[in-house]
Amino acid sequence: MENKLLIKYVDVDIYQQDLLVLKDVQLEIHSGEFVYLLGKVGSGKTSLLKSIYSELPIESGVAGVLGYDLRDLKMNDAPFLRRKIGIVFQDFQLLTDRSVYQNLDFVLRATGWKEQANIEEQIANVLNQVGMYAKRHKMPHQLSGGEQQRIVIARALLNSPEMILADEPTGNLDPETGNELIELLYNIRLSGTTVVMATHNLGWLDKFPGRVFRCDNESLVELKNNQPVTPETVDAESGN
Numbered sequence: 329m330e331n332k333l334l335i336k337y338v339d340v341d342i343y344q345q346d347l348l349v350l351k352d353v354q355l356e357i358h359s360g361e362f363v364y365l366l367g368k369v370g371s372g373k374t375s376l377l378k379s380i381y382s383e384l385p386i387e388s389g390v391a392g393v394l395g396y397d398l399r400d401l402k403m404n405d406a407p408f409l410r411r412k413i414g415i416v417f418q419d420f421q422l423l424t425d426r427s428v429y430q431n432l433d434f435v436l437r438a439t440g441w442k443e444q445a446n447i448e449e450q451i452a453n454v455l456n457q458v459g460m461y462a463k464r465h466k467m468p469h470q471l472s473g474g475e476q477q478r479i480v481i482a483r484a485l486l487n488s489p490e491m492i493l494a495d496e497p498t499g500n501l502d503p504e505t506g507n508e509l510i511e512l513l514y515n516i517r518l519s520g521t522t523v524v525m526a527t528h529n530l531g532w533l534d535k536f537p538g539r540v541f542r543c544d545n546e547s548l549v550e551l552k553n554n555q556p557v558t559p560e561t562v563d564a565e566s567g568n
């Protein structure tokens with residue numbers, strides 16, 4: 329697998345309005361990596377993810393994502409950057425007034441897909457990837473929470489992203505369903521898509537090994553293999 333550098337941050341400060349959330353962030357993420365973002369409530373995990381898809385401006389340091397310079401991103405470039413990133417966020421749920429198929433169709437058309445046959449094929453592809461093809465005509469309220477999250481992941485895969493950003497993707501799910509979902513993301517990553525995931529759940533780390541970063545006291549720190557991660561340091565659940 330090609331080891332392409334997808335994210336490079338050097339000395340980046342991340343703000344929420346006037347509040348400095350993370351300072352001097354150094355980060356390099358390559359293709360195919362599975363990356364955990366840990367940290368206490370309010371420590372900056374979501375803010376870091378939002379900076380990566382350019383929802384939060386970056387005004388210091390070097391910030392490159394998928395070949396774009398975030399500090400010099402033209403307004404016209406932002407949609408192209410975002411199309412290369414799949415987003416799995418709690419506040420980015422399915423449209424409730426249309427079926428699974430229509431939700432996916434809507435996103436494809438909004439991102440420039442026109443040929444009906446290609447659209448149908450791509451929707452079938454992503455639904456098969458998440459094991460939900462049989463439920464394509466269901467409305468969101470007819471699906472369980474875990475099934476809805478699978479569709480959200482399918483939606484994130486529509487434009488064959490180089491990277492998926494997931495913010496607490498298992499937040500509202502029971503442990504077993506959550507486990508299946510992480511397994512799904514882990515398998516997606518095996519096909520070359522990088523996954524960067526914020527979580528409070530330390531149970532995944534042993535089962536699904538990856539790189540681990542922690543937001544703490546306005547800093548982002550990588551935890552190397554031999555460093556213990558304790559629930560106290562990240563407001564975490566220790567099980568799954």
Ligand SMILES: Nc1ncnc2c1ncn2[C@@H]1O[C@H](COP(=O)(O)OP(=O)(O)OP(=O)(O)O)[C@@H](O)[C@H]1O
Pocket residue numbers: 344345347349367368369370371372373374375376526543
């Ligand atoms: N829209 C906003 N406007 C102003 N401040 C914000 C906004 N969103 C978050 N913050 C603040 O920025 C800091 C970092 O928040 P962030 O959401 O990045 O933390 P988090 O680590 O993702 O937390 P959680 O584990 O609760 O999701 C917090 O102090 C928070 O109050």
